[in-house]
Amino acid sequence: MESSRKKTMSLSLWIAAAMVAGILAGIAMWGSMGAKAAAAFTTAWLKPFGTIFINLLKFVVVPMVLLSIIDGVVQLGDVKKVGTIGIRTLIYFLVTTAIACVIGLALGTAFESQFPVLSMAQNQAFKAKAAPTVMQTIVNIFPDNMWKSFTSASMLQVIFIAIIFGGGILLAGEKGKPTAVLVRSMEEVMMKVMMMIINVSPVGVFCLMAWVVASQGPSIVTSLALVIGVAYIGYIIHAFVVYSLSAKIFADMHPADFFRGIMPAFLFAFTSTSSLATLPISMECADKLGVKREVSSFVLPLGATVNMDGTAIYQCVATVFLARCMGMHLTGTQLVTVVLTATLASIGTAGTSGAGTIMLAMVLEAVGIDPIYIGIIFGADRIFDMGRTSLNVIGDISCSVCVNKWYNAGTVGINERSDG
Numbered sequence: 001m002e003s004s005r006k007k008t009m010s011l012s013l014w015i016a017a018a019m020v021a022g023i024l025a026g027i028a029m030w031g032s033m034g035a036k037a038a039a040a041f042t043t044a045w046l047k048p049f050g051t052i053f054i055n056l057l058k059f060v061v062v063p064m065v066l067l068s069i070i071d072g073v074v075q076l077g078d079v080k081k082v083g084t085i086g087i088r089t090l091i092y093f094l095v096t097t098a099i100a101c102v103i104g105l106a107l108g109t110a111f112e113s114q115f116p117v118l119s120m121a122q123n124q125a126f127k128a129k130a131a132p133t134v135m136q137t138i139v140n141i142f143p144d145n146m147w148k149s150f151t152s153a154s155m156l157q158v159i160f161i162a163i164i165f166g167g168g169i170l171l172a173g174e175k176g177k178p179t180a181v182l183v184r185s186m187e188e189v190m191m192k193v194m195m196m197i198i199n200v201s202p203v204g205v206f207c208l209m210a211w212v213v214a215s216q217g218p219s220i221v222t223s224l225a226l227v228i229g230v231a232y233i234g235y236i237i238h239a240f241v242v243y244s245l246s247a248k249i250f251a252d253m254h255p256a257d258f259f260r261g262i263m264p265a266f267l268f269a270f271t272s273t274s275s276l277a278t279l280p281i282s283m284e285c286a287d288k289l290g291v292k293r294e295v296s297s298f299v300l301p302l303g304a305t306v307n308m309d310g311t312a313i314y315q316c317v318a319t320v321f322l323a324r325c326m327g328m329h330l331t332g333t334q335l336v337t338v339v340l341t342a343t344l345a346s347i348g349t350a351g352t353s354g355a356g357t358i359m360l361a362m363v364l365e366a367v368g369i370d371p372i373y374i375g376i377i378f379g380a381d382r383i384f385d386m387g388r389t390s391l392n393v394i395g396d397i398s399c400s401v402c403v404n405k406w407y408n409a410g411t412v413g414i415n416e417r418s419d420g
């Protein structure tokens with residue numbers, strides 16, 4: 001684990017260096033060639049490499065979402081075994097993630113007017129398609145042809161297919177097990193494919209950053225700092241309001257004690273940017289906070305895989321920011337779509353470094369934003385990721401202390417708990 005941490009650290013340094021180099025190259029071209037010529041040159045020669053990188057990211061999204069959600073549903077089969085505790089845990093995860101989305105969207109919208117409209121996006125006047133009505137959005141969730149959903153990357157349909165397919169595996173019982181194993185194995189393979197793509201990201205980041213800065217001017221860098229700041233405000237509000245309240249109300253624990261207890265996991269998550277890598281420390285923290293082992297060993301691994309409040313906030317803030325860059329204002333229906341897809345995307349996000357940005361492509365696609373613009377924020381992803389992983393991990397521990405309280409009070413029981 002140590003060596004993989006070192007590896008992700010040095011990759012992050014490469015990405016950060018590529019971002020800085022891209023910004024400097026962009027400023028140099030913008031200053032020496034003039035805005036128009038710099039934009040034309042970088043659009044012709046650098047943007048295509050960025051496009052290749054983003055295409056690769058988009059290409060893993062459909063299989064990643066499909067496989068990880070099928071796998072998640074199959075895991076839920078085991079959740080039933082642990083009775084009400086599983087349901088309470090899932091409700092806690094879902095409600096806090098939905099609140100995180102609302103916080104992210106509210107903050108994004110509050111700062112929307114400060115975000116830039118990029119000149120290169122304006123001339124596309126983003127295919128101003130009439131936004132679908134709520135009923136159309138609901139009807140569109142149900143596919144009439146599975147392959148069409150995959151090829152057009154209709155994410156809500158892909159999610160629907162994944163859920164129903166996972167249900168099918170569970171219902172098939174013994175006969176479904178080989179498919180479940182196959183799905184798990186394919187998911188592992190896709191994770192490796194994703195890592196290969198992330199490994200070439202410094203090249204993509206350099207090209208996209210140089211293109212954006214050369215066509216837009218250095219002011220885009222200030223906008224980047226602003227959107228990072230907005231995401232962090234969201235992380236902080238969520239931590240101090242939602243988790244303080246739930247510690248106090250549900251776990252009868254003073255918020256200061258809670259935050260003191262989670263400190264080691266927070267620091268480790270902040271530096272490792274991986275919920276899964278932080279899992280052993282989270283277990284330790286939960287222990288110190290008095291959570292029984294049978295509760296933490298169920299809630300924390302599940303949380304590290306599906307509960308990502310920080311990722312949800314990041315995806316919502318980034319969606320509003322990138323929509324604005326495209327000259328788009330999200331309608332009410334689109335905001336609902338963002339809450340839905342960001343909740344599901346965060347569930348589908350693996351608890352590893354940088355996974356949330358891959359899933360961001362899915363949220364963007366769902367509201368018709370071209371994922372190429374992820375390039376604007378990708379270079380700074382490590383900074384976003386440090387905050388969002390910390391929040392993800394704190395959320396998992398917060399759930400474990402609440403569930404522990406209910407468990408101790410006897411309101412929930414671990415039924416039919418298998419000893420495995």
Ligand code: ASP
Pocket residue numbers: 273274275276308310311349350351352353354355356357385388389392
């Ligand atoms: N790095 C995050 C985590 O491990 C996932 C993400 O990229 O949003 O929780």
